[in-house]
Amino acid sequence: MKVALVTGGAKPDSIGHEVSLRLVKEGMRVAVADLYEEGFSALRECFCVRCDVADPASVEQAIAAVASRFGRIDVLVNCVGGSWGITRKDLLASPPLGFRGLTNCTLENWRTIVAANLDSVFYCARAAAPHLKKQGGAIVNVASVAARKGIPPGAEGSSGPYVVAKAGVTGLTRQLALELGPFGVRVNCVAPGVIASGRLKRVMALTGKERGPEGPLSTIPMGRVGSVDECAALIVALCTDDTSYMTGVTVDANGASYAA
DSSP states (O other), X not given: OOEEEEESOOSTTSHHHHHHHHHHHTTOEEEEEESOGGGGGGOTTXXXXXXXXXXXXXXXXXXXXXXXXXXXXXXXXXXXXXXXXXXXXXXXXXXXXXXXXXXXXXXXXXXXHHIIIIIHHHHHHHHHHXXXXXXXXXXXXXXXXXXXXXXXXXXXSOBHHHHHHHHHHHHHHHHHHHHHGGGTEEEEEEEEOSBOSHHHHHHHHHXXXXXXXXXXXXXXXXXXXXXXXXXXXXXHHHHSXXXXXXXXXXXXXXXXXXXX
């Protein structure tokens, strides 16, 4: 039986949570690594481990715990991300008011956001790679439409450092695909647009119904935001043998908002 590790899967209104549940339905044994320990009780079919993915030592410990528990790791899904709610201190905080761009963010903003969104993917992939190489497998990273087109100044709930970090994730995905391909490990990425997760609801509670973290929702050509289910289904497909010849690719799921 295959073993999947999902980071950022503990919050019940998140993409990672839905991915975790769907992987269980796929017949995999699923481990969830997250700082949000309060969500572990809702994942009774998963092995949950506390992990700060921005800390390489914490990542190494989590990977070791999963490998010790199950004896293998076949799938890694890197779902942790965001411009806020990414440290133990602010997990349940509201989105900070005001746009944090590259020219006005603090150095702490930069380091914290890049660590959670880009460094974390590097740490997790590096730690899981020796286990994945043994029998082959799949890594799926999560980027953002923001990496494709940036975020307009004035948008709430996101940031300039987030854009840069997510763009880095797409490059990291391509490089890992080249390095791990000879071992039968596929590496792909999903770049969601505006998704109706708990994070979006908290942003819109502050900004009103017409604005999301990437700007006015009216700019989405399909006329609506995406659902957590839609995004999770795509991620899970990339974890399975249905996409066995697909690697090094970033798949956009944004209602054509990037094309617009």
